[in-house]
Amino acid sequence: MNRYWSSVVHTLTPYVPGEQPKQTDLIKLNTNENPYPPSPRALQAMAAEAAESLRLYPDPNAERLKQAIADLHGLTPAQVFVGNGSDEVLAHTFLALLKHESPLLFPDISYSFYPVYCGLYDIAFKQVPLTEGFEIDPDDYRITNGGIIFPNPNAPTGRLLPLTAIRAILDNNRDSVVVVDEAYIDFGGESAIALVNRYPNLLVIQTFSKSRSLAGLRVGFALGNAELIEALERVKNSFNSYPLDRFAINGAVAAIEDRVYFTETCQRVIATREHLTQQLITLGFQVLPSAANFLFVRHPGWDAGELAARLRERSIIVRHFRQPRIDQFLRITIGSDQQTQRLCEALADILE
Amino acid sequence: MNRYWSSVVHTLTPYVPGEQPKQTDLIKLNTNENPYPPSPRALQAMAAEAAESLRLYPDPNAERLKQAIADLHGLTPAQVFVGNGSDEVLAHTFLALLKHESPLLFPDISYSFYPVYCGLYDIAFKQVPLTEGFEIDPDDYRITNGGIIFPNPNAPTGRLLPLTAIRAILDNNRDSVVVVDEAYIDFGGESAIALVNRYPNLLVIQTFSKSRSLAGLRVGFALGNAELIEALERVKNSFNSYPLDRFAINGAVAAIEDRVYFTETCQRVIATREHLTQQLITLGFQVLPSAANFLFVRHPGWDAGELAARLRERSIIVRHFRQPRIDQFLRITIGSDQQTQRLCEALADILE
Numbered sequence: 002m003n004r005y006w007s008s009v010v011h012t013l014t015p016y017v018p019g020e021q022p023k024q025t026d027l028i029k030l031n032t033n034e035n036p037y038p039p040s041p042r043a044l045q046a047m048a049a050e051a052a053e054s055l056r057l058y059p060d061p062n063a064e065r066l067k068q069a070i071a072d073l074h075g076l077t078p079a080q081v082f083v084g085n086g087s088d089e090v091l092a093h094t095f096l097a098l099l100k101h102e103s104p105l106l107f108p109d110i111s112y113s114f115y116p117v118y119c120g121l122y123d124i125a126f127k128q129v130p131l132t133e134g135f136e137i138d139p140d141d142y143r144i145t146n147g148g149i150i151f152p153n154p155n156a157p158t159g160r161l162l163p164l165t166a167i168r169a170i171l172d173n174n175r176d177s178v179v180v181v182d183e184a185y186i187d188f189g190g191e192s193a194i195a196l197v198n199r200y201p202n203l204l205v206i207q208t209f210s211k212s213r214s215l216a217g218l219r220v221g222f223a224l225g226n227a228e229l230i231e232a233l234e235r236v237k238n239s240f241n242s243y244p245l246d247r248f249a250i251n252g253a254v255a256a257i258e259d260r261v262y263f264t265e266t267c268q269r270v271i272a273t274r275e276h277l278t279q280q281l282i283t284l285g286f287q288v289l290p291s292a293a294n295f296l297f298v299r300h301p302g303w304d305a306g307e308l309a310a311r312l313r314e315r316s317i318i319v320r321h322f323r324q325p326r327i328d329q330f331l332r333i334t335i336g337s338d339q340q341t342q343r344l345c346e347a348l349a350d351i352l353e
Numbered sequence: 354m355n356r357y358w359s360s361v362v363h364t365l366t367p368y369v370p371g372e373q374p375k376q377t378d379l380i381k382l383n384t385n386e387n388p389y390p391p392s393p394r395a396l397q398a399m400a401a402e403a404a405e406s407l408r409l410y411p412d413p414n415a416e417r418l419k420q421a422i423a424d425l426h427g428l429t430p431a432q433v434f435v436g437n438g439s440d441e442v443l444a445h446t447f448l449a450l451l452k453h454e455s456p457l458l459f460p461d462i463s464y465s466f467y468p469v470y471c472g473l474y475d476i477a478f479k480q481v482p483l484t485e486g487f488e489i490d491p492d493d494y495r496i497t498n499g500g501i502i503f504p505n506p507n508a509p510t511g512r513l514l515p516l517t518a519i520r521a522i523l524d525n526n527r528d529s530v531v532v533v534d535e536a537y538i539d540f541g542g543e544s545a546i547a548l549v550n551r552y553p554n555l556l557v558i559q560t561f562s563k564s565r566s567l568a569g570l571r572v573g574f575a576l577g578n579a580e581l582i583e584a585l586e587r588v589k590n591s592f593n594s595y596p597l598d599r600f601a602i603n604g605a606v607a608a609i610e611d612r613v614y615f616t617e618t619c620q621r622v623i624a625t626r627e628h629l630t631q632q633l634i635t636l637g638f639q640v641l642p643s644a645a646n647f648l649f650v651r652h653p654g655w656d657a658g659e660l661a662a663r664l665r666e667r668s669i670i671v672r673h674f675r676q677p678r679i680d681q682f683l684r685i686t687i688g689s690d691q692q693t694q695r696l697c698e699a700l701a702d703i704l705e
Contacts, residue, residue: 003580005530005554007452015590018413029409038405047407047600051400053390055569055604057381058562061370085437088593100359121591178357202357210410217407217599228355238367239473241440247569248399248600252407 009121016117019320028343030334031318033156033185033295035214037269037337039252040262043215046255050247059250061242069254070222074194079227082234085244087184087208087221090233092118093240094150094204094223097232098178100124101147108137110327112156112182131155135289135297137162139169150180154190157322157332159291161190171200178229180204185293187212187267188274188335194224201226211294212267213256220245220253270294270335277333277341284348294335297327300352305329308351315347361473368469371672380695382686383670385508385537385647387566389621389689391604392614395567398607402599411602413594421606422574426546431579434586437596439536439560439573442585444470445592446502446556446575449584450530452476453499460489462679464508464534483507487641487649489514491521502532506542509674509684511643513542523552530581532556537645539564539619540626540687546576553578563646564619565608572597572605622646622687629685629693636700646687649679652704657681660703667699 019032038044067078084090095118099105102125107115109128119126129141135158142149149170154161171179179202181193186207193205204225210216223233237244256263274296278288281298289297299305309321309331320332335341371384390396419430436442447470451457454477459467461480471478481493487510494501501522506513523531531554533545538559545557556577562568575585589596597605608615626648630640633650641649651657661673661683672684687693 003584004528005450005581006584007449009452010449010584010587013587013591015587016594017590018410018594021410021412032410034410035408037408039407044403044407048400048403050569051396051403051600051604055391055396055399056387056389056566058370058373058384058386058568059571060373085596086593088595092592097359097362098357100361117591121588176356214408216410216595217402219411219595219598229357232355232358232362235362235365235367236473238369239365239469240444241438242368242370243440243568243571244437246571246598246601248403249598252403 009123013120014117016114020318022318026316028317028336028340030336030340030344031320033211033293033334034216035211035266035270035294036335036340037214037266039214040256040259042259042262043252043256047248047252050251055247059243059245059247063245063250066245066250066253069257070224073257074224076197076224077227080197080224080230082223082230082237083245084221084237086210086219087182087206088114089244090206090221090223091182092121093233093236094180094206095119095124096122097236098204098229099148099150099180103145103147105148105150106142106144106146107150108155110135110155110158112152113322115150131158135160137166139166139173142170143173146174146177148178148180149174150182152182152184153193154185154292156185156293157295157320157327158289158297159293159295160289161292164191164193164196167193168196171196171203175202178202178204180206182206184208184211188294189271189292197224197226201228204229209253209256213263214266215252215256218249218252220249273338273341274335277335277345280345284345284352296333296335297330298333299330303352305331311351312347317344317347361475365472366469368466372670374670378668380669380688380692382688382692382696383672385563385645385686386568387563387618387622387646388687388692389566389618391566392608392611394611394614395604395608399600399604402603407599411595411597411599415597415602418597418602418605421609425609426576428549428576429579432549432576432582434575434582434589435597436573436589438562438571439534439558440466441596442558442573442575443534444473445585445588446532446558447471447476448474449588450556450581451500451502451532455497455499457500457502458494458496458498459502460507462487462507462510464504465674467502483510487512489518491518491525494522495525498526498529500530500532501526502534504534504536505545506537506644508537508645509647509672509679510641510649511645511647512641513644516543516545516548519545520548523548523555527554530554530556532558535559536563540646541623541644549576549578553580556581561605561608565615566618567604567608570601570604572601625690625693626687629687629697632697636697636704648685648687649682650685651682655704657683663703664699669696669699
């Protein structure tokens with residue numbers, strides 16, 4: 002408590018991101034980073050930005066990047082919003098499009114930043130339980146609401162909702178904005194971007210942090226009807242004119258241009274995921290079907306927190322959420338084949 | 354108007370930054386960028402970041418950078434907050450420390466983003482007129498308030514408030530946070546950072562965009578009592594965990610380490626400012642005393658908008674604010690000696 006703080010500060014419960022250890026010899030499978038480096042073309046483009054031009058402000062509208070994203074997805078730049086990571090894009094989305102009288106809906110098991118944004122902006126919300134199998138049931142979203150948001154694939158479960166189910170949610174909620182948070186969609190899911198031109202109430206959010214291997218660069222974007230994007234631009238231009246620096250704008254453009262590299266690395270992650278799934282099942286784990294670059298698993302004979310601690314002793318970090326319904330699960334990022342091999346060896350050793 | 358927009362979106366009047374033209378052969382004296390490149394050490398450090406490590410998230414707390422800033426100013430890292438440009442730092446400051454029942458005070462002629470933040474966060478404010486000579490009078494800030502903010506040197510006037518006057522404001526307002534926005538302080542002013550350990554209600558905000566020649570990188574910071582910083586951290590961690598990318602963190606650290614380069618380039622800008630001031634006076638301009646990297650000038654015989662347009666025809670851009678009290682002034686960024694020479698030639702030609 003401090004007399005100088007605004008009242009909202011006293012009530013905030015900030016988000017706690019996964020650990021970013023200083024130690025570099027760890028096998029880091031806790032924050033869903035890509036095991037492969039960014040596209041060499043992206044690295045080259047960013048190296049070229051370390052130049053005199055940094056004395057000048059970047060383009061406040063990041064037009065090059067909006068155009069590249071629009072071209073990639075067959076949309077127009079007016080349907081594209083860009084921000085400092087998808088977390089910033091989400092923050093502006095909560096304030097611009099999801100703050101209404103009726104409560105915002107999102108799954109009870111979901112990205113744990115959602116309730117934090119609601120706290121920041123004083124947004125009423127209601128958490129909708131996932132099914133027993135940790136799936137989203139579209140029928141559960143047929144209640145009065147001021148907006149709907151969910152990750153697809155969901156985090157931390159990895160479960161994918163098919164496009165038909167997303168259409169059902171959109172059809173049943175034409176007066177609300179429906180946000181599909183697709184941070185992990187490139188690892189095997191079908192994107193709702195295909196629906197953007199058909200639904201004026203749909204906003205799709207993606208990031209360069211996962212499938213583009215650029216978590217260290219901070220670029221995210223939203224796609225939707227131009228009027229939804231206009232709301233985000235208004236908030237952004239009332240907050241910070243230049244959220245994307247010159248490295249971010251030009252590195253992201255080059256990453257998009259390198260389509261072959263992108264497809265190849267995504268395929269490698271998917272192949273490792275399928276292989277790891279089989280290995281974990283062999284070790285006695287229950288593994289939820291995943292369309293993401295992580296697996297959500299439990300072992301019937303072991304406490305999840307205990308397992309995470311034992312892995313940590315062996316220099317392997319995975320994510321454990323001390324939260325109802327999922328406190329016996331571990332979220333394991335898909336690393337390289339070598340990393341997952343070491344993970345499986347460590348697990349076999351512990352379980353023995 | 355759109356039914357999907359949150360109510361606040363309808364009421365926003367976003368900030369409009371100075372033009373960032375695509376055309377590269379212009380003499381750009383409109384957004385107070387530094388005419389000199391960033392430190393070669395900073396460029397080298399950033400080039401080294403274009404590497405595989407970009408696949409990993411940056412340090413969410415940017416500890417290296419906080420430590421470097423703390424060391425530079427004789428403070429502790431707990432007294433340092435960093436953000437994506439000082440605009441983001443300001444945004445969080447408005448929400449975390451300046452939103453109270455009584456109105457926030459700032460000068461009528463000041464950074465035009467301040468009322469925009471108030472609109473975004475629904476903060477009551479009162480604009481306090483500058484004196485006839487465009488100075489801040491500390492006695493004008495002896496009224497009930499929920500906070501005080503002003504740039505020093507002020508923008509767009511360039512006028513400097515001495516530390517004795519700032520102490521008077523701090524002493525008279527011990528129940529309010531007083532924010533000194535020092536974007537331009539390195540061009541000849543005395544920083545209020547020296548007062549941070551003495552006043553628990555003081556927050557000082559600075560940027561790497563001007564004196565460090567890194568407008569394209571987006572790094573700003575705030576210094577103050579650890580409890581004020583804690584409020585900013587809470588808001589930041591409820592908004593975006595990783596606002597500074599790997600280039601920003603490491604480029605800014607290297608820029609701080611290159612103290613000689615920093616001092617030299619600041620001195621060059623100051624020398625050019627003094628020379629340009631004399632030239633403009635010779636051309637018949639009234640020039641406000643400036644401690645910044647720009648001059649605020651008027652010509653008794655010419656309409657300011659007309660002059661700006663004539664300069665633009667000659668490929669020189671300066672900033673003209675269509676705003677009461679200052680619509681007959683132009684704000685001219687201090688460029689290189691060559692650029693200011695061309696400016697003076699163009700002005701002589703126009704005035705002839």
